[in-house]
Amino acid sequence: MNPDRTVHMARWSEADGVLLLRSVATAMVRLSEAGDPGAASAVPYPEEAQRALNTTVLTCLLLKARPPESLPELVEWAACRPLDQWPVTLPPDVVPPEARLLYEATRQPTQLCYEWAVDAEDSAAQYSGQHHMSVVAQRCREEKYPEAYRAFRLLLVRRPVLTHRELATLPAAAGSDLGSLGDLLYDVYQPAPAGHLDRERRSYVSCAHCHGLLHPTTGGGLWCEQRRCREAGTVRRGREYRADENGGVQLLIRPLRQWVSAPGLMEKRLADQLAKVGAEVELWPGFGAYGMRVRFPDGTTLAVDCKDWTSPALLGRRAAPPPPDPPYDRCLWVIPAGRLRDHPGFREVFERYRPSASPELMTDRELLRTARRLVAAGRPYEDIDPAVPGEAPEGLF
Known part of the structure; x- marks a missing residue:
C-alpha cells in the first residue's frame, strides 16, 4: 500500500471530527425521514439526533468552543454554517469549501450529508439503498430474467415519480418487462413528503x-435536489400532479434517487453516446454488478x-474494483466534467484517499474523447491518453 494512503487512513480513524460529522449527517438524514429537520422541536428526539447533539456538545466543550x-x-x-467553520478536527481536504449538511433554502439533507452518512459502516446499506437493489437482483437472478432487472433500473431512472394508480398498473402493462417485481415497487416508492x-x-x-419533485423554498421559489438541474439555469417546471x-x-425514496436514479441517468x-461512437454497451450487466460493460472493436x-x-475524499475511500463477473479488462469510475470545474483538485484528493490503484478515475468528456479516438484509429485502449487535447465532446453534466 502507498505510504501516503496509510497516513491518510490513520488520520481518518484518529480524527474526532470524522466521527462527529458522520453522527450529525446520520441525524439529519434520520430527521428528514421522520419529517423535516427544520422542525426538530418535538421531544423525545430520534436516538441518532440526540446522540449527534451530545457528541457535538462534548466536542465543543473539549475545544473550548460554544456548543x-x-x-x-x-x-x-x-443549514447555515459551512463545515469548514465548525469547531472540529478533520483530515485535510475532506470538506469542500462552503459545504453544508442541509440546504439553507429547504432544510433538507445535501448530497454531502448523505455521503457522510454512508461513510459509517453501520448505516451504509440503509442510506445507500443497497438492500433494495440486492433484493431485486436476487429475485431476477433466481428467475434468470436479466430483462426484468434492467427494466426496474430504467423505471427508477426515468420515472422517480408515479401516481398510486401507475404504481399498481405498470407491472401488468403491455410491453412491461417488470415480471414479478411489481410488489417490490411499493418498497421503493413512498407517498410524496x-x-x-x-x-x-x-x-x-x-x-x-430529472423528473423528480421540486421543493418549495423559504423564499417562495422552487428548488431541485440534483446539482446538474440547478446548474442548468433556472429550474424548469415539469409535470404538475394534484395531491x-x-x-x-x-x-x-431519497437513497435510491441519489445512488441509483441519478447515476443511472448519467450511465444511460x-x-x-458510446454506442453512437461505435462501442458495444450493456447497461447494468450481471444484475447490476457494475454500471456499464463497454466493449471496443479492438476487444x-x-x-x-x-x-x-x-x-x-469520501469517494476515494470507497474506491474498489467491481466483481470480476461479467469479465472486463479495466475498470473506470466516471465523474461529470463539471466536478473538476467546481473542484480543480478533485482528482488529486481522490488519489490520496483511495485504498487501491483500481478503479481508474476519468471524466465523462475524457471517456468519450478516448472512445472516439480508439474507434477511429483502431488503436489499443492503452495507447490512448484521455488527457491529451483533441476533439472535446461536451460533458453530459
Whole structure:
C-alpha cells in the first residue's frame, strides 16, 4: 500500500471530527425521514439526533468552543454554517469549501450529508439503498430474467415519480418487462413528503430535467435536489400532479434517487453516446454488478460506474474494483466534467484517499474523447491518453 494512503487512513480513524460529522449527517438524514429537520422541536428526539447533539456538545466543550444549546440550533448549524467553520478536527481536504449538511433554502439533507452518512459502516446499506437493489437482483437472478432487472433500473431512472394508480398498473402493462417485481415497487416508492407540496395549489411539481419533485423554498421559489438541474439555469417546471391524483403521488425514496436514479441517468446518456461512437454497451450487466460493460472493436472491455460525489475524499475511500463477473479488462469510475470545474483538485484528493490503484478515475468528456479516438484509429485502449487535447465532446453534466 502507498505510504501516503496509510497516513491518510490513520488520520481518518484518529480524527474526532470524522466521527462527529458522520453522527450529525446520520441525524439529519434520520430527521428528514421522520419529517423535516427544520422542525426538530418535538421531544423525545430520534436516538441518532440526540446522540449527534451530545457528541457535538462534548466536542465543543473539549475545544473550548460554544456548543449548540439544542437540536434546533444544531439543525441551524447544519443549514447555515459551512463545515469548514465548525469547531472540529478533520483530515485535510475532506470538506469542500462552503459545504453544508442541509440546504439553507429547504432544510433538507445535501448530497454531502448523505455521503457522510454512508461513510459509517453501520448505516451504509440503509442510506445507500443497497438492500433494495440486492433484493431485486436476487429475485431476477433466481428467475434468470436479466430483462426484468434492467427494466426496474430504467423505471427508477426515468420515472422517480408515479401516481398510486401507475404504481399498481405498470407491472401488468403491455410491453412491461417488470415480471414479478411489481410488489417490490411499493418498497421503493413512498407517498410524496409534505415538504414538496404546494399547499395553496394542493399539488406537486416535477423537474423538467430529472423528473423528480421540486421543493418549495423559504423564499417562495422552487428548488431541485440534483446539482446538474440547478446548474442548468433556472429550474424548469415539469409535470404538475394534484395531491390526490390517481390515488396520490408516490416518490422514489431519497437513497435510491441519489445512488441509483441519478447515476443511472448519467450511465444511460453516456451509454447512448458510446454506442453512437461505435462501442458495444450493456447497461447494468450481471444484475447490476457494475454500471456499464463497454466493449471496443479492438476487444478491450471496460467496466464503468458513474459517480457524482461532492467529496473526492469520501469517494476515494470507497474506491474498489467491481466483481470480476461479467469479465472486463479495466475498470473506470466516471465523474461529470463539471466536478473538476467546481473542484480543480478533485482528482488529486481522490488519489490520496483511495485504498487501491483500481478503479481508474476519468471524466465523462475524457471517456468519450478516448472512445472516439480508439474507434477511429483502431488503436489499443492503452495507447490512448484521455488527457491529451483533441476533439472535446461536451460533458453530459
